[in-house]
Amino acid sequence: MTTQQAPAIRVQGLEKSYNKVEVLRGVDFDVERGSIFALLGSNGAGKTTIVRILSTLLAADAGTAGVNGFDVATQPGNVRESISLTGQFAAVDEILSARENLVLIAKLRHLKNADTIADDLLERFSLTDAATRKVSTYSGGMRRRLDIAMSLIGNPPVIFLDEPTTGLDPQARVEVWDAVKELAEQGTTVLLTTQYLDEAEQLADRIAILHRGRIIVNGTLAELKQLLPPARVEYVEKQPSLEDIFFALVGGDDDEGTPRNDRGAVRTK
Numbered sequence: 001m002t003t004q005q006a007p008a009i010r011v012q013g014l015e016k017s018y019n020k021v022e023v024l025r026g027v028d029f030d031v032e033r034g035s036i037f038a039l040l041g042s043n044g045a046g047k048t049t050i051v052r053i054l055s056t057l058l059a060a061d062a063g064t065a066g067v068n069g070f071d072v073a074t075q076p077g078n079v080r081e082s083i084s085l086t087g088q089f090a091a092v093d094e095i096l097s098a099r100e101n102l103v104l105i106a107k108l109r110h111l112k113n114a115d116t117i118a119d120d121l122l123e124r125f126s127l128t129d130a131a132t133r134k135v136s137t138y139s140g141g142m143r144r145r146l147d148i149a150m151s152l153i154g155n156p157p158v159i160f161l162d163e164p165t166t167g168l169d170p171q172a173r174v175e176v177w178d179a180v181k182e183l184a185e186q187g188t189t190v191l192l193t194t195q196y197l198d199e200a201e202q203l204a205d206r207i208a209i210l211h212r213g214r215i216i217v218n219g220t221l222a223e224l225k226q227l228l229p230p231a232r233v234e235y236v237e238k239q240p241s242l243e244d245i246f247f248a249l250v251g252g253d254d255d256e257g258t259p260r261n262d263r264g265a266v267r268t269k
């Protein structure tokens, strides 16, 4: 398979345990080029573990993973050149300004036109007005936008966003969503992890739910909605929300992973 024909991300039979705890127990999914793929799961489901394996920071116990046509285990250098990773916690330097942060990264990546790259990204992420202020004075949304802007330096074809809006207020989340949508419109493949169902609903072309070490569903929002019939209340038809679908599928487990409702029944309101 050539690099061009391969999906942007291909994960097959991925397994990972920490000590004796099996976190990933055979994870499979593909992400098409230029699409936004949301990996949805509860705390501790293994989302960050998948992102760390795909970005070559962690080795899987079994299975294969390819990014941009390169194998993460045997071609880690090619994978790293193809990606950028925005971690769960913002990695911007507080005592520098947004512009200084961007120029610094561009220079670290040996790009010649660091100033132009910085100015373009500031404009694209609506940070031009605050460009010369120290990041320590920024709001959470501005920091996140800067974080994403920094990860785009060098135009990687694939970007990983691990919980890009955790801890942000609703307005800041919408700003980050707009930035992510714009990325995909320009052809970048985005894999994002989230615990927010509305985030997946808003952004993703495809949504996969990771539960107990496996992908239990993978589809478009429309396909996921078909898993639950709309509930009828007199004359009003209620479409299931992604939240209804999520809880019907994961079954309202408690923290120990013990199902509270093990009838396998689909919950409707």
Ligand SMILES: Nc1ncnc2c1ncn2[C@@H]1O[C@H](COP(=O)(O)OP(=O)(O)OP(=O)(O)O)[C@@H](O)[C@H]1O
Binding pocket: 018, 019, 023, 041, 042, 043, 044, 045, 046, 047, 048, 049, 050, 088, 195
């Ligand atoms: N280095 C490690 N050593 C031992 N256990 C780990 C390690 N890293 C992760 N785990 C465990 O693996 C499981 C999956 O963790 P992971 O961080 O991938 O989950 P997550 O889906 O990203 O969760 P969150 O939504 O909280 O970020 C958790 O139970 C976690 O405690």
Ligand SMILES: [Mg+2]
Binding pocket: 047, 048, 049, 088, 162
């Ligand atoms: Mg995580």
